[in-house]
Amino acid sequence: MxxxxxxxxxxxxxxxxxxxxxxxxxxxxxxxxxxxxxIIPNGQFAEVDHCRIHYLKKGTGGPTVVFESALCPEGHLQWYLIQQELSSYATTISYDRAGILWSERGENPKTGEQIAEELHLLLEKSNAPKPYILTGHSMGGMLIRFFVDKYPQDVAGVVLVDSQHPENQKYLSPELYKLVNQGLPVGFLKFANTFGLARLMFRDIFPPSAHYQYQNAIMPALLHKSAAGVLEEQQQMTSIKYAASQIKSFGNIPLYVVSATDTSRFDSLFKEEKMRAEIVTAWENMQKNLLSLSSNSQHYLVAGSSHYITLDQPGGIVGAIKEMIFQFRRKQPLTGNR
Structure with missing residues (x-):
């Protein structure tokens, strides 16, 4: 031969x-x-602009705590354990944005304003008691701006959990800005989603413990649906950030900014010490700037937590939301006979 x-x-x-x-x-x-x-969905569905949106409602009484997820395929599962705990104190609602997990994609564009309108209609149809305490993590914190801007009369308070800053370019060097905003590899993820690799890659996105057994089973199973929705949101990120940057104030609506403080949380992302130091300082400054959104704001620093406070230190989020619930109720006039 x-x-x-x-x-x-x-x-x-x-x-x-x-x-x-x-x-x-x-x-x-x-x-x-x-x-x-x-798989049977764990929540209910509401018809929103000819599209079925999935949501999980637990607890009773107002104000209603509303959760907005990050740019991720987990949808409402990101808040699953936190919602279980807070439902003992008030009505809570988490949901899957259009195209994520059990929610249909529909035909509406993926803009911040449209997402806010869909959420508002969902809350109306779910009969969630007004007003709302809006809680958003990362990208979800940016999306909350649109809801507050459009429906301020329905908002009792806002909790931003290590929220993205829509004007992060002002705080980062050009080199770091490019690295931070490069996004997910679209072509590779579409390929991986077609050939079964994606569900294997993301099967343990939650911690491998009994507390997250349900989330670790559901999220990978429905990843084929969520992947397209997440990638579409990523493609719209630039326009969403620009529109969010135009919303400068919540007035005097109570605002809690919950921030991670673990200075080593970026070590795995950046090799150079200079870049790690820069991103830590820039993120701290961006979190402080978020406080200026309201004349009634407070800063909660969560020790020992990465960006994913929902997994690392969920108690810090629960504590902040509970305080906002009780603060709202203390301000309500007493009713009934004396």
Missing amino acids: NIFHLVKKIIIIFFSLIATILLVGILFESWSRAKAEK
């Missing part, structure tokens, strides 16, 4: 192996999606 035929045989074997792996991946993904269709 000459060298030409040997190379030709190796190439044929190699591509045959790749084709087999891809075929197995497609079959695995098809089987996984069929299995996921049998």
Whole structure:
């Protein structure tokens, strides 16, 4: 056998192996999606602009705590344990934005204003007691701005959990800004989602403990639905950030800014010490600036937490929201006979 035929045989074997792996991946993904269709949603659905939006409502009494998730495929699951705890004190609602988990994509554009309108209609249809305490993490904190701007009369308070700042370019060097805003690799994730790799990559996005067993089962199972929604939101991030930056004030609506303080939380993302130091300082300054959104704001620093305070120190979030609930109720006039 000459060298030409040997190379030709190796190439044929190699591509045959790749084709087999891809075929197995497609079959695995098809089987996984069929299995996921049998999962019963844990909440309810509301018809919002000809689109079914999934939400989880727990607890009773007002004000209603409303959770807005980050740019992530977890949807309402990001708040699952926090919602369980807070539902003992008030009505709570978490939901999946259009195209995430059990929510249909619909036809509305992915703009901050449109997302706020959809959430407002969802809350109306769910009969959630007004007013609302809006709680958002990361990108969810930016999205809250649109709701407050459009429906201030329905807002009792705002809790921003390590929220993104829409004008982060002002706080970062050009090099760091480019790295921070490069986003998810769209082409690779679409490929991975087609061939079953994505659900394997994201199967342990929550901690591998009994507390997160449900979330770790549901999120990967429905990832094929969520992936497209997340990537679409990422593509609209620049326009969302610009529009959010135009909303400068919440007036005197109570605002709690809950911020992570672990200075090592960026070590795995940046190799250079200079960049790690820069992002820590910039993030601290951005969090402080968020306080200027309201003339009635407070800063809660959560020790030992990364950006994902919802996983690292959920008690810090629960404590802040409970304080806002009690603060609101203390200000309400007494009713009934004396």
